[in-house]
Amino acid sequence: MKEFGYQxxxxxxxxxxxLDADADARFLGGGTNLVDLMKAGVERPSRLVDVRELPLDRIEPTADGGLRIGATVTNSDLAAHPGVRRRYPALAQAVxxxxxxxxxxxxxxxxxxxQRTRCGYFTDVTKACNKRVPGSGCPAVEGEHxxxxxxxxxxxxxxxxxSDMAVALAAFDAVVSYETAGGPGELPLTEFYLPVGGTxxxxxxxxxxxxxxGVTLPPAPVAALSRxxxxxxxxxxxxxxxSVAAALDVRDGVTRxxxxxxxxxxxxxxxxxAAERVLTGAPADAGTFAAAADAELAAAEPLPHNAYKVTLMRNLVVAVLTGLAEEAAR
Structure with a gap:
């Protein structure tokens, strides 16, 4: 591991x-991913800036009925929070x-x-990886995928x-807040991650x-029935x-x-x-759930050894939505 400073x-x-004073410095939270990558030589920061003592460790209701989750809230505290478990149960389950x-x-x-990908080519510095060394290639395309x-x-x-947590946050339209030297900013989670493309x-x-x-969850009554x-x-x-994070509002057998x-x-x-559009206004039954899964997975472009994921995800979507519909009918 490269020698590094700590503040x-x-x-x-x-x-x-x-961080501004050192271009090679990195923020350190719990370190459960970053430190592992440092040990493997994937990450080589000159300095770690520990942010665990910042006043960002609270979960609070927002004025409009949502929740504001501080960036240094631990995953354990997030999953145990009564408001999360009651109003966004899929998030607690994901964590x-x-x-x-x-x-x-x-x-x-x-x-x-x-957190960074667990792709074996990314975490092995002896292998090529465009994510780690731009332009070096992606051996996973022809290799283990x-x-x-x-x-x-x-x-x-x-x-x-x-991330499991981020999947549930994406389903509930979470917004990520950040601070820079020039002031604060926000990004919807659906825009937070960039498309892969060529970069x-x-x-x-x-x-x-x-x-x-922090992360803000807007009010979402539909999230109360989620998995x-x-x-x-x-x-x-x-x-x-x-994995699937799903929520349904079903009334009189129809998904609202x-x-x-x-x-x-x-x-x-x-x-x-695409799946949400198929579901909305349609009967909450197995046929609709399968059609919704098919609509989303029509864009899938599997590789030779991961085509099983198309069938897996189709079955998973139908199973999760069926369970939610049955719960709504009770």
């Missing part, structure tokens, strides 16, 4: 100033599915959003985003040197090979509103807009 920031302006208890106790909301993207990928990168090393739309300060379901290769702590997002199928949480 603890006590306020947001101080944190921004420390609990995302890691071991020890990791959830350390990991932060801001860090979770910024069983767990890689089927939506929104390109010939330059087929890696998937690893997979550019992962988010955050300005250079920006510090994530997150994750499929993985083993039942213990593991990254998803496919639907929210749907997919995980582990693209370089970012995949908001399933």
């Amino acid at each position: 603890r920031a006590l306020d947001v302006p101080g944190a921004l100033a420390l 609990l599915a995302g890691a071991s208890g020890q990791l959830r106790n350390m990991a932060t909301v801001g860090g979770n959003l910024l 069983r767990n890689h993207a089927i939506l929104g990928a390109s010939s330059h990168c087929v890696a998937v985003h690893p 997979p090393h550019l992962e988010t739309a955050l300005p250079q040197g920006a510090l994530i300060t 997150y379901r994750k499929v993985r290769e083993r039942a213990s702590y593991a990254f998803a090979i496919g 509103e639907a929210r749907l997002a997919f995980g582990a199928v693209a370089s970012k949480p995949w908001r399933a807009r």
